[in-house]
Amino acid sequence: MTLSVTCRSGSAGVGFALTVGCVLFGAVRSWGAPLATPESCAVLRRHGQQAEAQSCYESLTHSPRADLRAEGYWGLQEFKDANEQFQAATAGPDAQAAVRVRYGMLLHERFNDVDSVALFQEALQRDPRNAQAYLGLAEVSAGGFDGKAAEYALKALSLDPKLSEAHELLAGLALENNDTEHAVSEADAALAIAPDAMDVMALRGAVELLADRSPDAWFAKMHAVNASYGQGYALVARQLEMHYRYEDAIGYYRKAVEADPKLWSAHSALGIDLMRIGQEDEPRRELELSYNNGYKDRATVNSLRLLDSYKSFVTYKDEVTTLKLRREEADLLRPYFDAELHRAVATYQKKYGMTLPGPVQLEVYPDHEDFAVRTMGMPGLGALGVTFGEVVAMDSPSGRRPGDFNWGATLWHEMSHVYILTMTKHRVPRWFTEGLAVHEESAATGRPEWANRLTPEVVAAIRDKKLLPIETLDRGFVSPEYPAQVVVSYWQAGSICDFIGNKYGEAKLLAIAKAFGAVKTTPQVVKEELGLSTADFDTQYKTWLNAKVGTTVANFDAWRTRLKGLVELEKAKNYEAVLKEGEAVRALYPEYVGEANAYEFLAEAHLAKEDKKAAAAVLMAYAQAGGESPATLKKLASLQEESGDTKAAAATLDRINFIYPVHDEDLHRRLGALWLAQGNFPGAIRESAAVVAMKPLDKAGAEFNLAQAYYASGDKAKAEETVLLALEAAPGFRPAQKLLLELEKPGTSSDSKDKK
Amino acid sequence: MKTLLLALCVLFGSAKVWGAVYYVTVAGLGGEPDYEQRFTAAARDLDKSFKAAGSSAHVTTLTGKDASRARLTEVLGTVAREAKSEDDFVLVLIGHGTFDGAEYKFNLVGPDVTATELAGMCDRIAARRQLVVNTTSASGGSVMMLRRPGRGVIAATKSGTEKNATVFARYWVEAMQDPAADVDKSDSVSALEAYQYADRKTSGFYESQKRLATEHAVFEDTGRGEPVRAASGSEGALLSNFTILRIGASQKAANDPARQQLLAKKEELEQKIDVLKYGKAAMDPSDYKKQLTAALVELAQIQQELDK
Incomplete structure (x- = not known):
């Protein structure tokens, strides 16, 4: 669009009253002032010329065009007016796709992703080649970790190769995935198009920081463009968060708000990270400051609610641990959590040969929504527990349905993170810390029934050859390409650590952790510690895996078909047939202990035949395979008790x-x-x-x-x-x-x- | 409030005369095999528990094809002919119910029976103390029709609009089987104890399943009030005194003249303990403990004598 259009004043002597006749092609000119466009206003702001930017946006609010007025109000952070003007601008059927995209971007910025996506999609219906609309979709996807962000960004670039923001987004995604090389190349591509893109400079600074090098050169470049650009530091902080470096992230959020005290999003993020490391007073101040200035995204609001709910928690402290339980279940849960937490600390202290610098804090949330606040904006499952340095937050067993999760295994999982993150100073790839934590659920606890569970989605992923190479396994956590990929990645990472522990010994896992702590990459660590290239490692791992689960994987389709038949036999109470077919189904996939498993059908059939001994034996096998239905385990305990094996009954109940x-x-x-x-x-x-x-x-x-x-x-x-x-x-x-x-x-x- | 409830309990207790108990349990139309099986099993379990209560229990249980309006009318007619005013009458309804905004209906094989019709049948029974336990869906819609002085009415749902199938019946049955339901360890389960047990277990069920509760049990036992969720004031006095199931030898001891003196002393001590408990907040804790221990030890010694 050409903006070199002469504008006439419609009302002489009125400074910015260029509202009649002078607005053409998206530009507004004040008398004697340069042409005002949303882009020119943005340039002024980007370069730190706040007063001029303010005037520029102010002038836009007097435009006869609703979309430009909307841009003006948006720039002035008068979001309600901006919203109204965009509504007016997009009300008609002829509204341009570009206006819908800009409206979508506003809504995305103001925490309404549902409507923003709808607007991007409407824009694409009108203009299928609208690169900005794809960029908008990419930004929303990136925030939601749904794995589609890169696809959208690439589509945007294919339509507009000079869209530097798309390169910038791809750089950020690559850095989140620990793909530093790709991150740098995308960042450089963005800078080649937009040399003053401070966000890209910040990303380059983050690359240096994550590699424990000085980011100063990049920050100096950023300063040269705009010395008060706080958002750059906030972006760095976000990358540090994504790499578990919460303390460092806090430092950069502080720099962000110091540079730009009105950067409310950074105040909120600072508050949330301070909460994550176990603080309460400063987070409340930061979050309230943010909220009171109109920054009311879900994370801010829910974090403030969570802070309010802390008064219903009781805290128990000793030299080694701080345990936070909701008052109404504290008396019940404390003995169990306290004992297990201390056991975990003692075990890991010995196994990893290190003592934590301070007490570890465990917070247990009976309301899953409270816990979810802790994981908001973070990738991965985040569904059971999460570790922030020496603070662990997790669901309470009361927050879940019976049998949905094992809080003991979750606690040990998170505690492994606490040690590994401390040991490596948070310099560890996601695949390794998650994999080791999964591995330790059985290895450190000495409870084989808590071992990594080969669920149907994992079997299907192995069958469909969807496991990732070790070098790119982090992507499975952060940018999943199919719905079950996060779960599959946890399992794969866990089984990789099982493989390493099995082949090279448990000590090797510790050596690998230390190597990552020395800021080495996965290929370097695999080479130095295992003497293999990553490709060779993948080959060896696959061979080991195939020997371990290959038969189950090969049987998977047959198992599914025959399980359906077994369910019908059970429904018809044809117990003879259930006994025969049940054994076959169990043999096809013995690791399966989920809903409608062969073990429980067999036990029921044995009981119908009054063979309690056989029922107990099959339920014992279920328990050993990791079956965790409390009702079924209680049934087993009753059978054990009836048979006189009260010790086994007690052990089953204790599970x-x-x-x-x-x-x-x-x-x-x-x-x-x-x-x-x-x-x-x-x-x-x-x-x-x-x-x-x-x-x-x-x-x-x-x-x-x-x-x-x-x-x-x-x-x-x-x-x-x-x-x-x-x-x-x-x-x-x-x-x-x-x-x-x-x-x-x-x-x-x-x-x-x-x-x- | 507590004092008032205690006083009412004492009043009801002192007037108590041991009579027969007439139990009628109906497992209504299931509609589907699963419900049919569940309702019948619950009714049979109750039948077993009631029959085990002793020779003074007159138990009738209607299930399957027997659960028709004609049979129910016939059975309640028999109870009306036999039961005396000092007897107790317990009617338990298990199954599906409906409420159209004005009238509640209990689903039976063939024509259903309305709450008004049920109330009429119960009114003809001379037993001064009656208990209707309606565990069906929408049972809350039956309470106002069934209430009457001297009759406690328990419903699985707070209103006729809670229409989903209920689980309350399952836990009502469990209350008759689980010694834990006998909260005051009196060797008997009162209607209030059974209600509290079933209500708590029902809430626990929805909580553990992470499901929104679709039933909220209520009761009315003054014959004049609105249904309530928990005992308070005069609500709950009849239920707390209404023994549904006797599980020990307390009746035998009460009828033995040789032990009257010990029983009088026992009653005196129990009252003393009650007074102590209600005055606990105002007492010095060590003094309270001392007095309570002394009274409890003495009571235990008397009980030992009574049990000889």
């Missing part, structure tokens, strides 16, 4: 404690009774106390069971205290009365014991 220790008084009551009978008094006390903590209707029964456990353990003072609570609730409770009389016998009571 459920790592899966769903909430909302199940029966579990704790049964386990407490079993352990009491077996003489495991600390265990019996813990389980009976768990029932009490659940505030059961049967308070008297629960307190009495606890009193019995204390009594058996020899703690008569606590036994008396507890039995009184039982009788206070139900004075006529005969067993409790008997215990009280026993405790009050001369020479037996806690008082007389104390006096002695």
